[in-house]
Amino acid sequence: MNKKNLEKVHKKGVTLIELIVVIALMGLIFAAGSGLFTFGFKVHNMTTEEFDIQSAMRIMSLNINTSVRNSAGAFILHRDHDTMLTEGWNYIMLSGNKSQLIEYKWNEATGAHVPTPIFSGIPGVTLDLEFIKNDVLNEDKLLEYILTVNENGKTRTIDTELESINALQVIDRSYGETANVLAYRNDQRLDEISNAQAVVAMVLDKSGSMGRTLENNYANDSSSDPDDHSRLKKLKSEAQRLIDELAKNPNIYVSINPFDSTGNASNEMMKAQVNNSTNTGLTAIIDGLSAGGGTNTGDGIRRAYYRLKTFNELDENLNKTNKNFLIILVDGVTTFASIHENVTAHEISFSSDQGTTIERDGKTYVFDRVTGFWFWRTYYYRYDGPIYTDYVIQDGNIQNSEGGNNTYYATGRYFGDGASLDPYGTEYVDLIGSMVRQYKEGTNEAVQAYVIGFSAVTADYGSLEDIAFATRGDTTYYTAGSSEALEEIFRSIQKEISDALWHIGGPN
Numbered sequence: 133m134n135k136k137n138l139e140k141v142h143k144k145g146v147t148l149i150e151l152i153v154v155i156a157l158m159g160l161i162f163a164a165g166s167g168l169f170t171f172g173f174k175v176h177n178m179t180t181e182e183f184d185i186q187s188a189m190r191i192m193s194l195n196i197n198t199s200v201r202n203s204a205g206a207f208i209l210h211r212d213h214d215t216m217l218t219e220g221w222n223y224i225m226l227s228g229n230k231s232q233l234i235e236y237k238w239n240e241a242t243g244a245h246v247p248t249p250i251f252s253g254i255p256g257v258t259l260d261l262e263f264i265k266n267d268v269l270n271e272d273k274l275l276e277y278i279l280t281v282n283e284n285g286k287t288r289t290i291d292t293e294l295e296s297i298n299a300l301q302v303i304d305r306s307y308g309e310t311a312n313v314l315a316y317r318n319d320q321r322l323d324e325i326s327n328a329q330a331v332v333a334m335v336l337d338k339s340g341s342m343g344r345t346l347e348n349n350y351a352n353d354s355s356s357d358p359d360d361h362s363r364l365k366k367l368k369s370e371a372q373r374l375i376d377e378l379a380k381n382p383n384i385y386v387s388i389n390p391f392d393s394t395g396n397a398s399n400e401m402m403k404a405q406v407n408n409s410t411n412t413g414l415t416a417i418i419d420g421l422s423a424g425g426g427t428n429t430g431d432g433i434r435r436a437y438y439r440l441k442t443f444n445e446l447d448e449n450l451n452k453t454n455k456n457f458l459i460i461l462v463d464g465v466t467t468f469a470s471i472h473e474n475v476t477a478h479e480i481s482f483s484s485d486q487g488t489t490i491e492r493d494g495k496t497y498v499f500d501r502v503t504g505f506w507f508w509r510t511y512y513y514r515y516d517g518p519i520y521t522d523y524v525i526q527d528g529n530i531q532n533s534e535g536g537n538n539t540y541y542a543t544g545r546y547f548g549d550g551a552s553l554d555p556y557g558t559e560y561v562d563l564i565g566s567m568v569r570q571y572k573e574g575t576n577e578a579v580q581a582y583v584i585g586f587s588a589v590t591a592d593y594g595s596l597e598d599i600a601f602a603t604r605g606d607t608t609y610y611t612a613g614s615s616e617a618l619e620e621i622f623r624s625i626q627k628e629i630s631d632a633l634w635h636i637g638g639p640n
Contacts, residue, residue, distance in 0.1 A: 262311060
């Protein structure tokens with residue numbers, strides 16, 4: 133290339149405008165590349181963070197599932213802090229700021245709870261945890277929980293229902309608050325880790341009306357139609373079902389106390405479970421019930437009260453924690469009481485020159501009516517004051533025949549209207565009920581009473597409020613107009629009895 137051409141190339145160069153254009157183009161290229169790089173980086177971070185959250189949720193769910201499924205005892209609680217945890221129990225709960233899920237495991241060697249994070253936390257992520265016990269019949273071991281992860285306004289939720297395989301039941305002790313804590317233990321079941329036992333006295337009406345249908349019609353227990361079956365046949369079936377459920381726990385004792393005009397058929401406490409099945413002795417008692425007689429509810433309660441009291445005072449039970457339960461089932465109003473003597477028309481003899489009043493045993497009697505003899509008169513007097521009746525309050529059978537006025541019966545007899553609501557019967561229930569209420573009140577041995585009316589006829593419920601107030605101190609009672617309703621009531625009671633055993637040694 134000659135010198136002249138070279139100078140032409142040299143002189144051409146790059147103008148300022150071209151340079152600016154090039155720089156602008158390069159800036160656009162770098163900006164686009166940088167945006168793509170930043171976007172890729174953000175996508176990578178978001179993918180990683182989502183993976184971390186999903187992974188954490190799986191780990192948390194797995195831990196909760198394992199703890200519930202394998203626990204020997206499981207409670208759901210409401211707690212706002214991790215202090216004062218109960219010895220022997222493990223806990224799964226959120227940290228105070230809800231950024232972590234922590235398991236507090238009981239260490240027997242050190243005698244302390246050791247906190248171990250199940251989820252250690254991700255910046256900007258908080259958790260919510262709720263346990264739900266739906267109380268579906270026949271599903272006492274089922275537990276639902278909802279685990280929610282909150283991250284910058286975005287939520288992810290796991291909603292799972294599972295079964296506690298080894299526990300007798302999953303117990304809700306959240307007392308109306310949100311259940312946000314799981315407490316569990318994996319050691320031996322209750323009968324081997326606690327000295328608690330449930331003592332159940334069943335007071336079962338077998339009066340004549342129990343031989344009729346729930347609608348008070350003639351019954352035919354051989355009929356293929358269940359509506360034709362007697363109240364007693366239906367009661368036997370449901371009572372047996374209840375005892376079978378109670379027998380799943382080896383620490384429950386049951387006494388059957390049937391009553392009609394008397395409670396003379398009372399039976400001692402028997403362990404519900406024998407050789408891992410229902411005690412056949414209890415089954416035989418239920419099967420052997422037959423209907424007849426009046427309704428001496430107070431006498432049935434009296435006998436059941438002493439079955440509870442006697443069992444609690446046995447030497448082998450003095451150092452145990454006993455939870456006492458009284459189940460009272462009646463199908464009609466109270467018609468009889470148990471008395472030693474009634475003095476509303478007491479007969480007194482004296483000579484005719486005495487006045488129209490007389491003192492006897494510190495009581496004043498006034499003239500009521502006269503029958504004449506030749507030189508001797510027998511005056512019949514009434515007690516001038518409250519009705520005076522000497523009721524039977526001690527244990528033991530009474531004479532199985534109807535008593536009357538004017539005679540003292542050492543062991544007692546039944547007395548009253550026999551066909552309709554009797555004031556003596558109501559007063560007697562009140563007296564015996566006060567014994568039940570006052571028995572070791574404020575201790576583990578206090579008696580929890582349940583009152584059930586078993587009839588489809590509303591008029592048969594006339595004594596339920598009185599019985600409930602006498603034995604419970606309130607007017608709470610159940611009514612069952614069908615087998616299905618009675619089954620549901622018995623299942624509810626069974627659950628409360630089983631729950632009570634765990635509640636003794638359960639967690640805070």
